[in-house]
Amino acid sequence: MQFLKTITLLLVTLMSAQLSFSQQLKKNEKAVIKTHIYCDHCKECETCGKNFQSGLLKLKGVKMYELDQNYMTITVYYNAQKTNLTTIKTRITELGYDADEMKADFSSYEKLDNCCKKI
Template identity: 60%
Template sequence: MKNPILKAMLLVVSLFFFSNFVAAQKATQKVVIKTFLHCDHCKECETCGQKFKTEMLKIKGIKMYELDEKAMTFTIYYNAKKTNLQAIKQGISKLGYDADEVKANAEAYESLDGCCKA
């Protein structure tokens, strides 16, 4: 490239896209939330499994989640610009599950299958 103006414009455009990429990466946060599962098959359960598949990603800001049944934890990847940790915990509570110190919503807990309750 012999044209210095073209080089400068290309550099500015590249920096713009790179900075937006970096900003988007910083907005994504990861958190591990302790829960309590009463059965060993929650992911496959007719009630719980469907709730996880359809409702977890409806909680504002959650991009992805993983449920570790053995460790009884949710690993949540979320957009920190759209939500915060407390809102996520409240959302999990509304599904009928504990989320760290936030206890499960009683009404939502009662709607779970019998095998998923203590």
């Protein structure tokens, strides 16, 4: 009987440890990426803002983002099991914006509205 209790306790402990470990793996990540925002309405800009939103959120693993034009940053919340920071930065550059040390793709930048470009 004591042996059965010991085995049961051991199994419960192992299952708890496994559950705890798997929850840590699923934890979302947060990254603050420096960019350049040249107008005060990039979030709502009819073409650029909506293109940015749909383009970034279509990336598998990206949960949400916050654009801060005062600090010129993009805070991205993502699942590290589905994407990584380099992929996110690459997508941002493909949308025409700088992402930390990575410069905006020139042809994508040229497609932005004039209000969203440095003039």
